Amino acid sequence: MNSYYAGYFDSxxxxxxxxxxxxxxxxxxxxxxxxxxxxMAFCSQECRQEQIESDESKAKSWRETSSSSRSSLRKQSDTxxxxxxxTVRTETLVMA
Numbered sequence: 001m002n003s004y005y006a007g008y009f010d011s012x013x014x015x016x017x018x019x020x021x022x023x024x025x026x027x028x029x030x031x032x033x034x035x036x037x038x039x040m041a042f043c044s045q046e047c048r049q050e051q052i053e054s055d056e057s058k059a060k061s062w063r064e065t066s067s068s069s070r071s072s073l074r075k076q077s078d079t080x081x082x083x084x085x086x087t088v089r090t091e092t093l094v095m096a
Contacts, residue, residue, distance in 0.1 A: 016040065022047040069094075 017033065019026050020043040027033055033041050034048040042048040 020044075020047055022051050 016039050017027060019041075021036075021040040022042060025043045027041060027043060031043070034043070034045055035041055036048050036051055040051065042051065
């Protein structure tokens with residue numbers, strides 16, 4: 001199949017508007033294309049919605065993991081050692 005974007009791009013990778021980002025079905029010039037996040041094209045609302053739900057699930061999982069990591073760091077930072085009558089915090093700082 002000769003791509004209608006071939007004249008614009010010299011790359012071997014297909015252009016994002018050539019196929020559905022989820023099911024890889026070829027997108028036609030004469031059919032609707034459903035976009036998500038600006039550079040993800042989908043053949044149907046169903047494929048687009050499935051991707052949105054997948055992304056939301058991943059984000060929720062990441063937030064929960066991140067939240068539990070912060071909570072455990074907070075517990076570690078609350079542990080204090082006494083050195084020569086002074087309170088010294090011993091902890092590891094993690095920045096993301």
